Amino acid sequence: MASSTSPLVIFDEFSKLRILDPVQFETSEKLKEECKDFTQRVSNFNEIVEMFLKMMEEKAEQIESEKLKAIGLRNRAEQQMENRKGTQKQLQSLIKERQAELDRLTVQVDSLVKVQHEQEALIDSLSSK
Amino acid sequence: MKLKIHQDKSNKHADIVTSVGWTSNNELYSFGDDQKIFRWSGDGDSLGQVTTTLFDAGQSGVDVYITEMHWFPVPPGKGGQTAAEVFAAGATDGKYYLCTKAGRVEKVVEAHKGALLCLRWNNEGSALITAGEDGHVKIWSRSGMLRSVLVQIGYPIYSLSWSPDNDQVLFTNGRNLIIKSLQPASKPNQWKGHDGIILKVDWNLVNGLILSAGEDRKYKVWDSFGRQLYSSNPHDHPITSISWNPSGDLFAVGSYNSLRVCDKLGWSVAMEKLNSGSIFNISWTPDGTQMACAGGSGAVVFAHVINRRYEWKNHEVTLLDDHTIHVHDAVNGSTENLDFRDRVVKVSLGFGYLVVATSSQCHVYSERNWNTPAIVDLTNNGRVTCIQQCPEYFVLVDTVTGIQIFSYEGRLASSPKYAGLRAECVTPQTISISGDVLAVKDKADEKTIYIFESASGRPLGNGTIKHTADIAEIGLNQCASTVGRQLVLVDKNRNMYITPLVKPDLKKLGTMVETFAWNADTDLLVAMMDYKFVVWYYPNVVFIDEDIAPLTKFEKDGSNFGKNAQIVNFFGTQCTLRRADGALVTVSNITPLPGLLQEHTRKKQWEEAIRLCRYVNIKELWACLAAMAIHGQDLHTAEVAYAAIDEIAKVQYITYVRDIPIAEARAAELALLRRRPSEAENILLSANLVYRAIRMWIGLFNWERALELAIKYKTHVDTVLYFRDKYLKAVGRRETNRKFVQYGQSVQVDWAKIQAKIAMEEESDRQRSTTR
Numbered sequence: 061m062a063s064s065t066s067p068l069v070i071f072d073e074f075s076k077l078r079i080l081d082p083v084q085f086e087t088s089e090k091l092k093e094e095c096k097d098f099t100q101r102v103s104n105f106n107e108i109v110e111m112f113l114k115m116m117e118e119k120a121e122q123i124e125s126e127k128l129k130a131i132g133l134r135n136r137a138e139q140q141m142e143n144r145k146g147t148q149k150q151l152q153s154l155i156k157e158r159q160a161e162l163d164r165l166t167v168q169v170d171s172l173v174k175v176q177h178e179q180e181a182l183i184d185s186l187s188s189k
Numbered sequence: 190m191k192l193k194i195h196q197d198k199s200n201k202h203a204d205i206v207t208s209v210g211w212t213s214n215n216e217l218y219s220f221g222d223d224q225k226i227f228r229w230s231g232d233g234d235s236l237g238q239v240t241t242t243l244f245d246a247g248q249s250g251v252d253v254y255i256t257e258m259h260w261f262p263v264p265p266g267k268g269g270q271t272a273a274e275v276f277a278a279g280a281t282d283g284k285y286y287l288c289t290k291a292g293r294v295e296k297v298v299e300a301h302k303g304a305l306l307c308l309r310w311n312n313e314g315s316a317l318i319t320a321g322e323d324g325h326v327k328i329w330s331r332s333g334m335l336r337s338v339l340v341q342i343g344y345p346i347y348s349l350s351w352s353p354d355n356d357q358v359l360f361t362n363g364r365n366l367i368i369k370s371l372q373p374a375s376k377p378n379q380w381k382g383h384d385g386i387i388l389k390v391d392w393n394l395v396n397g398l399i400l401s402a403g404e405d406r407k408y409k410v411w412d413s414f415g416r417q418l419y420s421s422n423p424h425d426h427p428i429t430s431i432s433w434n435p436s437g438d439l440f441a442v443g444s445y446n447s448l449r450v451c452d453k454l455g456w457s458v459a460m461e462k463l464n465s466g467s468i469f470n471i472s473w474t475p476d477g478t479q480m481a482c483a484g485g486s487g488a489v490v491f492a493h494v495i496n497r498r499y500e501w502k503n504h505e506v507t508l509l510d511d512h513t514i515h516v517h518d519a520v521n522g523s524t525e526n527l528d529f530r531d532r533v534v535k536v537s538l539g540f541g542y543l544v545v546a547t548s549s550q551c552h553v554y555s556e557r558n559w560n561t562p563a564i565v566d567l568t569n570n571g572r573v574t575c576i577q578q579c580p581e582y583f584v585l586v587d588t589v590t591g592i593q594i595f596s597y598e599g600r601l602a603s604s605p606k607y608a609g610l611r612a613e614c615v616t617p618q619t620i621s622i623s624g625d626v627l628a629v630k631d632k633a634d635e636k637t638i639y640i641f642e643s644a645s646g647r648p649l650g651n652g653t654i655k656h657t658a659d660i661a662e663i664g665l666n667q668c669a670s671t672v673g674r675q676l677v678l679v680d681k682n683r684n685m686y687i688t689p690l691v692k693p694d695l696k697k698l699g700t701m702v703e704t705f706a707w708n709a710d711t712d713l714l715v716a717m718m719d720y721k722f723v724v725w726y727y728p729n730v731v732f733i734d735e736d737i738a739p740l741t742k743f744e745k746d747g748s749n750f751g752k753n754a755q756i757v758n759f760f761g762t763q764c765t766l767r768r769a770d771g772a773l774v775t776v777s778n779i780t781p782l783p784g785l786l787q788e789h790t791r792k793k794q795w796e797e798a799i800r801l802c803r804y805v806n807i808k809e810l811w812a813c814l815a816a817m818a819i820h821g822q823d824l825h826t827a828e829v830a831y832a833a834i835d836e837i838a839k840v841q842y843i844t845y846v847r848d849i850p851i852a853e854a855r856a857a858e859l860a861l862l863r864r865r866p867s868e869a870e871n872i873l874l875s876a877n878l879v880y881r882a883i884r885m886w887i888g889l890f891n892w893e894r895a896l897e898l899a900i901k902y903k904t905h906v907d908t909v910l911y912f913r914d915k916y917l918k919a920v921g922r923r924e925t926n927r928k929f930v931q932y933g934q935s936v937q938v939d940w941a942k943i944q945a946k947i948a949m950e951e952e953s954d955r956q957r958s959t960t961r
Contacts, residue, residue, distance in 0.1 A: 149425055160456070167774060
């Protein structure tokens with residue numbers, strides 16, 4: 061509608077030939093500027109997002125490894141309990157073994173003490189006569 | 190005792206080690222599921238891998254995994270070295286492989302369907318037995334030819350073992366154990382052994398005891414009849430291997446990460462924790478000083494038994510390791526360390542001497558001098574299996590030279606020989622030496638004992654003593670001279686007998702005897718008999734007067750020693766026993782008086798002997814004296830002693846004997862008192878006292894012998910007939926003996942004549958005594 065009503069060629073205030081209406085021209089110029097600015101900002105944002113993603117990934121990796129580490133440690137701790145049980149069992153059987161030996165030696169000592177008493181009694185009875 | 194463990198830090202094998210075995214020159218071969226064979230030195234150092242074609246042998250594309258290997262045994266009497274050494278290895282493909290030491294496969298034999306699980310050469314190496322998952326037991330010849338299929342059962346057989354005499358085979362059947370004789374159509378002896386599957390069995394060549402180990406985490410000891418002698422408490426893990434020491438005094442038990450060594454009575458001597466996984470196989474070196482274990486983690490573990498202790502009076506000897514011995518004198522507190530270049534194989538301490546046998550030499554130390562031993566070189570690679578001592582000599586049994594008797598200066602006194610000696614089967618229980626005699630039990634015929642003169646090595650008398658049952662233990666007394674030398678034996682039925690070596694005559698001393706020992710200094714005998722501790726003050730009494738034999742014994746309740754106690758030693762007045770749980774218990778105050786009395790009577794100091802008895806005044810001693818006096822033919826002492834123990838009949842008899850004017854007749858009467866009429870007859874006849882001999886038989890109602898003598902010497906036939914007739918009338922019976930009927934018809938019996946003859950005989954007796 062506007063094209064039909066407005067003239068085809070226009071001179072602006074600097075006497076330059078214009079096809080577009082100066083006002084429109086001005087707005088389009090402005091739009092162009094704004095678009096440029098927008099793309100700039102979008103790419104900026106993109107960069108920032110990329111950086112952020114990278115950071116996130118790094119962190120994730122770190123977290124993952126820490127997590128694994130933690131699991132390992134936890135497993136190890138749990139294992140330790142088992143190990144301890146095992147060692148405890150081993151030590152217990154060793155104790156049993158030693159106890160048996162101790163019992164044997166106690167019996168031997170007892171019998172030898174008895175022998176000693178008997179010998180002393182014999183010596184006494186012989187020396188008193 | 191302790192175990193010294195040697196294990197490489199890193200495992201050579203990458204997988205389970207399934208089997209280990211020692212060669213005769215002390216190298217170990219180990220077989221792993223990584224399909225490798227490694228060779229190890231006796232000190233536990235790896236000598237590298239054996240290149241072998243064994244694992245290429247499965248051409249069918251089936252991998253070969255060895256389940257068990259067994260070296261071909263050294264034939265008896267051949268000693269250490271044999272030219273070609275081979276082993277048999279059974280594999281999971283059901284075949285067994287005969288391989289040389291270098292690893293070359295000589296023969297592959299298809300044996301079983303499924304895996305071959307176990308195999309064993311017999312003790313002589315004349316046959317191989319295999320068993321597998323298919324439940325068959327097969328016997329093969331030395332060269333790998335099938336002889337017979339002994340058994341077919343529906344259960345995999347995990348382990349088997351030969352009997353000591355190679356006549357029977359023991360094998361597992363699930364929870365049961367089976368003993369099967371090689372004779373066809375013989376009934377197998379089967380019994381339940383464990384509450385879980387039985388994994389390993391072993392049957393010892395020397396002591397004939399059986400071991401079994403199972404998944405019920407227990408191990409058990411059985412005798413050859415299947416009677417249980419010991420059962421362990423359940424352990425933490427299944428017992429995966431068990432193995433006898435070749436000398437049969439110890440056995441090793443392997444389980445997950447643990448190894449223990451036990452006495453043959455079952456009590457645990459030492460235990461060690463390992464880092465080896467389950468131990469699947471244990472192999473002892475032939476000398477029994479070391480063992481190797483095959484670990485489930487691929488480890489090969491070497492274990493030494495160290496800290497063996499020996500005691501004698503005030504000396505204490507400890508084997509620190511296989512090259513060092515520590516000697517401690519408890520009286521003056523001095524200690525010595527003895528070092529040896531070679532491995533110490535056997536040690537014996539006694540009578541003031543320490544005898545140490547290494548693999549190449551024998552060192553004899555005196556308690557007075559620990560610096561300069563007498564050294565005997567043991568040449569030709571023999572292995573000493575037994576050392577036995579007496580005050581004058583020691584005897585050394587080795588696998589090549591056999592039995593050798595040495596003096597303590599190291600001089601060879603003699604080397605007795607007999608056919609069929611098996612040195613590895615000689616134990617301190619089956620050989621006994623005294624100053625003049627050596628006695629050895631035969632292995633081939635267990636009823637026989639060989640006796641030799643120690644000094645010359647010649648057989649004594651006819652050289653053997655035979656018994657009616659298999660003999661388990663023997664022992665010689667240490668004190669008396671050759672005439673009084675006696676042998677005590679315990680047979681398999683645990684009956685104890687005593688016999689003099691000159692003119693063997695076995696007399697039973699007791700039943701249910703668990704163990705016995707002679708005193709080292711005097712002729713005292715102790716035994717554990719049916720939970721009683723029994724001391725015989727004068728064992729000879731059974732040959733003299735059995736009536737008073739029970740009186741010369743001392744019995745004491747021995748229930749605190751438990752079952753199966755073993756006497757360790759018996760010196761002076763002290764006897765040390767080892768209980769079945771391994772504790773040493775000492776019994777002291779065994780009276781020294783019988784020893785003193787024996788000493789007096791040996792020197793014929795009868796007065797002193799009587800005085801001693803009067804002073805102590807106990808019945809046992811009087812009874813001993815009575816027997817000793819009869820033995821020494823001293824009638825006065827005998828009379829006093831019998832009177833003291835209220836044996837009136839004996840006293841009267843002795844007074845009667847004392848009044849006999851003729852010495853030979855007195856001796857004969859004493860022989861009668863000892864219940865030896867035939868000996869008495871011999872004495873009388875050799876002294877030409879025929880009438881007395883005849884009267885003796887009449888007195889014993891042995892009419893036939895009396896008549897025989899009368900006829901033989903053509904005298905007093907009528908006397909015999911007269912007394913026979915009188916006797917028959919008294920008991921109211923008729924003559925049925927044909928001989929007497931015959932002579933009764935032909936000979937006239939006239940009482941007056943007989944009386945005259947008897948009077949004449951008595952007169953001649955009197956004359957005889959006066960003319961002397």
